[in-house]
Amino acid sequence: MAPKLQLAIYWAAACGGCDVAILDTDEKILNIAEAADIVLWPIAMDFKYEDIYKMEPGSIDVCLFNGAIRTSEQEELAKALRARSKFMIAFGACAAWGGIPSLANLTNREGIFNTVYKETATTINEEDIRPDTNYPGPEGELHLPRIYDRVWSLDQVVDVDYYVPGCPPTPETIWTAILAIVTGNLPPKGTVIGGTKSLCDTCEREKTEKKITQFKRPFEIIADPKKCLLEQGLVCCGPVTRDGCGHRCTNNNMPCRGCYGPSEKVSDQGAKLLNAIASIMDVKDEKSAQELAATWEDPAGTVYRFSLAKSLIYDYKKGGE
Amino acid sequence: MSDNFEPKILGILCNWCSYAGADLAGTSRLKYPANIRIVKVMCSGRVEPTLILKAFQEGADGVLISGCHPGDCHYVDGNIKTLRRTPLVARLLTQIGIEPERFKQVWVSASEGEKFGKIVEQMVEDIKKVGPYQKKMGDQLDVVMHEVAASAKEAAAAEEKGGSNCGS
């Protein structure tokens, strides 16, 4: 029998959903356990930093890394795991493109601290106390990780071999990725394990002439379950999003929010979607265009829901701070 | 901020009206500031927002898009696409931290050389107030200019083949 795969699963700026998604592979989780020794999985097993530092370079075959990078601790651990893993996999939308946490890039650390420690109605903080990274405790000086000014995707911090898309990835997607690794049937480095078409290409909803007369939010209407959602005024990310999720949202009468990331050849998911939406706005003069655009509540948060860290203007490698 | 900051503006002008207008400004010696670097496209309707972001990423402090007045577009409704896109692009840029001074979309006809000069002057002045664009990463504005010109050609070809507007 071939030696078992040494598998590490780690989380950074994450919600825990990606870890749960691995458990959600149902009986396949047993197959995973059969094929692999799980050497690290903080959500399920106790471990200490030194356990990681003790591991030899290359001693981990595959690291499934979920979550974005927003603190010094997460960056350090990403680097430590990269150095010890043969394959580093950005697992889930947060690791791959920054995901929901990277919407924080619409503001910065100062803005977030102001909201959290000062401005919310329920906050009483008269001395304006802010989190500090050093604390002189009785047992000596204690240190906490630093929060960065912006959120980074995993590949902006370390070299990444493959991407597993989704928020979270579907059991099928996870299984496809695991199978590729176990059988050694590996696609070229940098591949996103998902479909190759756009979600629209494989969507079965009825498409007529696309036209938007008013932007609507999902709670405002009961959408026709047969017709294209975009044509009903709901911003659907299908035109620019990679397929492979099995149409989880559109099958449940909800527009796609883009969690499988940009489809092939799309370099900036948000800008590309904005363009697609603009082209079907049903207006012919500047004033109506302004008015219609104003009915769209939050363009940046909609078109970049899962990929703001990888928007062109944020996409560069993190240097030292 | 240093007083001698000279903003770099990428001007994307449609061939039929605006470029001719800018040309007129040049030849009739109506001076406009040297801050603008102009790339000519067939129609203002073919300027993808992705390229606007790229221009900022590669060192532009501002982006100016100019097309024929509504009703005058050489391709009938190319500039209708432009006017649909503009308010969305403007909002997106503001949301991602690019000040409104840095992005402008205008209509300039072939005879409006003077107007073009004034628009550029005003934009330079406005951008000087907000200072250099800080988040830029590269210095390859030339490459972006080629890409703008090339992608506009691609879009034209796709349109002639009756390509979809689905963006995919």
Ligand code: SF4
């Ligand atoms: S990708 Fe989604 S499920 Fe996974 S950690 Fe991020 S927010 Fe949670």
Ligand code: SF4
């Ligand atoms: S926009 Fe959404 S609903 Fe419409 S065809 Fe594409 S994926 Fe389906």
Ligand code: SF4
């Ligand atoms: S429909 Fe879109 S948002 Fe929903 S799971 Fe699929 S890719 Fe993600």
Ligand code: FES
């Ligand atoms: S040709 Fe000038 S805007 Fe279309």
